[in-house]
Amino acid sequence: MKRVILTAAAFTALAACNEQPAGEPIVRAELGEGTANGEVVQAPDAEATSQEPEVASACRSVSFENVPLTHCVADPAEHRVTTRLGQSGSGPFRSLSAFAETVDDQTIAFAMNAGMYGDDGEPIGYYVENGDRQEELNRSEGPGNFHMKPNGVFFGTGGTWRVLSADRFYSTVRDRPRFGTQSGPMLVIDGELHPDIQDNGPSRAIRNGVGVSDDGKAHFVISNGALSFGQLARFYRDELKVKNALFLDGNVSSLWDPATDRLDRGVIGPMIVVTKREGAGG
Structure with missing residues (x-):
């Protein structure tokens, strides 16, 4: 399947970000402080494709408060x-x-960056x-x-x-999960917005997150x-009705959606990969 590489102005600042000490988040304090390089990040420029997707995508384009979003659902x-994170013996x-x-892109529904990391690409939290x-x-x-x-x-x-x-995870989860990734801050906690998130703070950036609905x-x-x-x-609380949602990252946020030939370019650490179940539709 042909892959289209997307570019974003946000990724031009990554070299500077990667000079931070190991073990520190790539994205620094964005709440009210602006982006890492002090600039407003613009939307990625997508190259048009002449063909319709061969298979149905798990992702769809939506808009919320006049901001274009891509919403992908794992069922x-x-x-x-x-x-x-990477291949054994080869690093991230x-x-x-x-x-x-x-990988065979026919097996992939979509993939996204999965949280913050140090300058070596290794996760700085639970993984x-x-x-x-x-x-x-x-x-x-x-x-x-x-x-x-x-x-x-x-x-x-x-x-x-x-x-x-993280505190509830620590106090209630006893069995090790098959997968896990830590990031922050939480966006929605038990149906309420994170107490330190402003309604519409001055920081603007490309951002991504994840939440799980009641179904x-x-x-x-x-x-x-x-x-x-x-x-x-x-968007998570009011549109998706998600009670708990987690911020994943800022300017480095990236998506691979083989069904639409979208493949964002950016330096990331751990990834979340959503694959198709054998025999499932699409």
């Missing part, structure tokens, strides 16, 4: 969710395009891949969005997926234009 009846992939070269815990839960204090408490964990086993605050579906949202934390949180 336990049709999909599996995994985390991926660092991009969706590098990962795409290693489980195929039942192997590679990073423990991070409950430390610190600067930036990741440490804006409460942060949270997206995790699951089989077709059961959840988003919980068990995981909702992944990535903005195609700059938006505030408050807007993203309200």
